[in-house]
Amino acid sequence: MSESDTTARRSDEAGSTLIDEIIRMSDFTFDRLPMLDIIGDRMVENLSVALPDLMRAMCEASLASLDYIPMGKVIEGLPKPTFLAVGTGHPFVGEILVVMDQAVLMTAVELMLGGNAKNVDLDNTDPFTAIELGFGERLASAVFAELERSLSVVGAANLELDRIETEAEGAAIAKNTSLCARLRLSLTLAGNTGNLDLVIPYDALEQILPDLGKVYFGDRMVSQDQWRGLIGAQIERANVDLDVVLSENVFPLQKIMSWRPGDTIDFGIEEGRDATVTCADTPMFNVSLGKRNNGYVAVQITEKLEILEDHEDDGNDN
Known part of the structure; x- marks a missing residue:
């Protein structure tokens, strides 16, 4: 059987199936x-x-x-x-x-x-x-x-x-x-x-x-x-990153430029000292530093901070 005959037969079969479906649905x-x-x-x-x-x-x-x-x-x-x-x-x-x-x-x-x-x-x-x-x-x-x-x-x-x-x-x-x-x-x-x-x-x-x-x-x-x-x-349910800011200090730029690997920088952080928890650079909580029984550093929330929204000046100075 030639390829053209095979194609024609398949076409006839498809046409017959479609006709049968139309007849069946007409019932x-x-x-x-x-x-x-x-x-x-x-x-x-x-x-x-x-x-x-x-x-x-x-x-x-x-x-x-x-x-x-x-x-x-x-x-x-x-x-x-x-x-x-x-x-x-x-x-x-x-x-x-x-x-x-x-x-x-x-x-x-x-x-x-x-x-x-x-x-x-x-x-x-x-x-x-x-x-x-x-x-x-x-x-x-x-x-x-x-x-x-x-x-x-x-x-x-x-x-x-x-x-x-x-x-x-x-x-x-x-x-x-x-x-x-x-x-x-x-x-x-x-x-x-x-x-x-x-x-x-x-x-x-x-x-x-x-x-x-x-x-x-x-x-x-x-x-x-x-x-x-x-x-x-x-x-x-989303996950966010929280940062605990333990200490902020100001150092002269000249001193910072002189630091080398191995130098020790004293931030004066002690147990019980207050710190701040931030999310995306926005302060969220005031916390107190401490340690758990396993030796890990932990913080205890002491105050929830209000998030202040910046409002554009409407131009009215009165």
């Missing part, structure tokens, strides 16, 4: 729901705030896709090994599904255990252990909590994690032929990127279908407040 009667895109965007924002607090690591999230596909196709595309979280609650009629791939779950487990996730084995196909499933349950509960908050744009919600499944049969929350909305979120944690899928059977949306058909962005100020809280929390 479903449904309206696309623009508010699901808005809810997906809110999920991205909320998870970007919530996951760093849970795992003590920055999280980058994005809405990769919103698909309307049959339940059977969802089950066929489940990752190996499989981690499924089934949730229930208002406003859904029935169960909804969260699917995490190995990259998301194992990286989250490593981070929650205090590791750095650099050596996470993402090629292992063994089933998840009980410990890994336990941490996955915590992560799934956080995901449902953020979905509950994201749904507030269309009304009140009350969701909870019902169970964890590790077999494909556990994903059958609807018939294989039932249409589902699948929001796929891409999460990057500690340099590892994976997918988190939220699968909602179309029938489960019955109570809120009219609201999901509208376009309403809602108030964005809540999200801004969340970002302020996140940035504030990250600043509080």
